[in-house]
Amino acid sequence: MAATDGGAGVPQDQRETADQTAAEGAVAGDLARTDSGTAADSVTAADTGTAGGDGGRSVSESGRAVATRASDRERDAVVQRVQDAFAEGRLDDDEFDERSRAALTARTHADLDALLADLPAAPPATGPAPVLPGPGRFAVALKSSVRRAGRWRVPERYTTVVYKGGGWLDLRAAELSGPVTTFLAVAYKSRVTILVPPNVRVEMTGLGVTQDVHDEDPGYRLPADAPVIHVRGIAYKGTVEIATRPPERPALRG
Numbered sequence: 001m002a003a004t005d006g007g008a009g010v011p012q013d014q015r016e017t018a019d020q021t022a023a024e025g026a027v028a029g030d031l032a033r034t035d036s037g038t039a040a041d042s043v044t045a046a047d048t049g050t051a052g053g054d055g056g057r058s059v060s061e062s063g064r065a066v067a068t069r070a071s072d073r074e075r076d077a078v079v080q081r082v083q084d085a086f087a088e089g090r091l092d093d094d095e096f097d098e099r100s101r102a103a104l105t106a107r108t109h110a111d112l113d114a115l116l117a118d119l120p121a122a123p124p125a126t127g128p129a130p131v132l133p134g135p136g137r138f139a140v141a142l143k144s145s146v147r148r149a150g151r152w153r154v155p156e157r158y159t160t161v162v163y164k165g166g167g168w169l170d171l172r173a174a175e176l177s178g179p180v181t182t183f184l185a186v187a188y189k190s191r192v193t194i195l196v197p198p199n200v201r202v203e204m205t206g207l208g209v210t211q212d213v214h215d216e217d218p219g220y221r222l223p224a225d226a227p228v229i230h231v232r233g234i235a236y237k238g239t240v241e242i243a244t245r246p247p248e249r250p251a252l253r254g
Contacts, residue, residue, distance in 0.1 A: 067108035072223040078103040078112045079199045085119050087151050087173035096172065097245050100198045104220040141165040146192075153177060159184040160192065162238075167192035171200075171229070172244075180228045187238035194242045200227045202242055208235025212243035 079100050086096040099115050106112045139146040139160040146160050149170035156178045160167055167185065172195055185192045187208070196202060201222055204211060209231060233240030241247065 067110055070106050070109055070112055074109070074112060075103050075106055076199065076223065078106070078115055079197070081116060081119065081122055083173055083197060084122070090119060093246055097198065101218070101220065104199060104218075104222070139167075141167065141190075149173075151175070154181055156180065157182045157184075159186075161186040161188075162190040162192055163188045165190050168195075169193070170195045172197045176227055179225070180230060182230045182232065185231065185233045185240045187233070187235040187240050189236065190238040192233070192235075192238075192240045193247065194229075194231060194240070195246065196229050196242060196244055198244050200229050203228060203230045204233070204242060206231070206233035206235075206240070208238065209233035209240045209242070211241070212245065212247070218244075 082091065082096060082099045082103060085091050091099065103112060103115055106115070137155050137158055139148075139158075141160075141162045143164045145166040145168065146162060147168045149168065151173055153175045154171060154177060158169075158181070160169065160183070162185075167187065167190065169183070169185075169192070183194060185194065198218060198220075199222065202211065229242075231240065231242055
């Protein structure tokens with residue numbers, strides 16, 4: 001006769017079998033919940049990694065998305081695109097200056113992308129860029145003016161002499177022929193203005209040569225291979241001035 005447990009009428013061997021079965025079921029349930037949690041964590045980690053790779057962002061060790069830093073080459077490429085847009089008439093003087101300086105001080109890809117958001121994408125390169133015709137190496141004005149602006153090819157050495165007139169050399173949308181461009185400007189009772197883009201390094205020598213006070217400390221660092229504009233000026237009762245913005249002129253009286 002089988003032994004019973006506590007008078008409940010259930011044989012002892014059947015009660016032990018039932019308890020063992022219940023324990024095994026509890027263990028199986030715990031394992032299932034553990035596997036489900038691990039799978040959910042894997043999915044969450046995969047989603048985080050996917051989101052981190054979008055929009056120039058990466059994922060740090062803590063799991064937070066961080067912006068990708070911009071390089072000098074990438075900044076220079078954006079400045080070049082801004083120069084093209086300026087030459088095409090899409091940006092005015094103030095917008096060109098503001099965006100060029102913002103590109104040179106940009107820290108991340110997002111900062112650079114914001115500067116080009118309302119500009120069309122650059123056309124794909126189909127071959128070597130056409131060579132723009134140059135204006136020659138010399139320009140002389142006698143009681144008249146010398147003016148160069150827009151898209152024009154600047155020779156590595158350029159000389160301009162102005163006698164009782166005016167000179168206006170705008171390099172902001174111009175194509176420089178080499179890494180170093182030298183200007184010899186002579187102003188006799190005249191004003192010669194040379195406008196340069198913010199992404200070039202300016203060197204000045206001579207007599208009567210001035211630079212815009214706002215450009216003495218631009219607030220950004222130029223890369224080591226930035227183009228160099230060397231200005232050798234001689235001014236008698238006049239001035240040779242270098243600026244990145246068109247200088248303000250007093251209004252003419254009527």
